[in-house]
Amino acid sequence: MENTPTQIQTPSAASRHKKNLLIVLCLSGTYLIAEVIGGIVTNSLALLADAAHMLTDVVGLLLAFIAIKIGERKADPSRTYGYYRTEILAAVINAVVLLGISIYVLFEAYQRFQNPPEVQSKSMLIVAGIGLLVNIVGMMILRKDSEGSLNMKGAYFEVLSDMLTSVGVMIAGVIMLTTGWYYADPLISAAIGLLIFPRTWRLLKEAINVLLEGTPKDVDIHGLRQSLEKIPGVKNIHDLHVWSLTSSVNAMSAHVVKDTGVQQNQLLKTLTETTVNNFKISHTTFQIEEEGYEENEVHL
Structure with missing residues (x-):
């Protein structure tokens, strides 16, 4: 029996985009200050809701930037896979905060429906x-x-949802400016809250799937098993596990029962090439076994 790891060092996709993230962070932070002032001056819930959302955007973008910086650290004895998962933790925090903001906006909209105040729609x-x-x-x-x-x-998604709120605020402003119907402000605010919710929920589910080491959605685990078992010299595959370290960095491990007399190194090379080239998996670990050995193992 031999436990043979094969590693391909694949940098996190997000680590290439720090500069762009920093630019957007500066833009959003500058506008946040202007929007808070504008919301107070105009007495618009839609603007203040957007400002609250923009605050979470700025915090979320900052978290994303920090996560990338931490994620670039090399693996060490206490973090043998490195710090890739900090990006996923940042995504979870972003999603939870966005969901909270959606609920808050819906609550505030309900309150304003009871007695909509006058809003300076032009400003x-x-x-x-x-x-x-x-x-x-x-x-x-x-x-x-x-x-x-x-x-x-x-x-x-933070920026996209904020763009939608800006569109909603403008629609509310036009309605109030032309008709004087101030219910438009809480109505549009409620619509914004509802629009944010489903996209954020999907993001949260994806991130939690990574943290739970679920099978990546872009990997066909049944197809992977079939492809490996078709390789000459392979009797069967068991204890096959596939998970994500972070976005676009998938890993797997499997126990491979080989035919007697099969050259182990050549088999290992074929297994690795099949996995890496066809299934978007960057890090592979195969344990090569003779038939009968698996009876002594604890299976996960």
Whole structure:
């Protein structure tokens, strides 16, 4: 029996995007100050709700940036896989905060439905328009980065949801400016809260799946097992596990029962090439066994 690890060092996808994240963080932080002032001056719940959301964006973007910095640390004896998972923890925190903000906005909207106050809609429109431009720029910067990292996807969703709130605030401003119907402010705020919820919930589920070491959604574990068992010299595969260290960095381990007389090194090479080339898995560990050995093992 031999336990043979094969490692391919794959950097976290998000580590390549610190500069873009920092740019968006600075843009969002600057606009946050302006929006808080604008919300107080205009007495708009929609603007203040957006400002509260923008505050979580800024905190979330900062967490994402810090997570990338920590995630770049090399593996050590106490963290043998490195610090990749800090990105996933940041994604979870972002998602939980966003869900909390959604619930808060819905509650505040309900309160204002009881007695909608007068809102300075013209000033509100100007502030929201600036916010829309800031968020569009932020989305353009982060869009490509979000495809390879849950952490960056969380940051992108922060900016996307804030862009939606800016659009909603502008719609409310136009309605109030042209009709004087101040129910538009809490109504649009409630719609914003409902729009944020489903995307954030999906992000949270993805991040929790990584923390629970669930099978990555882009890996067909049944197809992987079948491909490995078709390799000449392989009798069967058992104790097959596939998980993600972080976004785009998948790992696996498996016990391989080989035919008698099969050259072990060549078999190991074929197993590794099949896994890495066909199944988006970066780190593989195969334990090669003779038939009958598995009877003495504890199986997970």
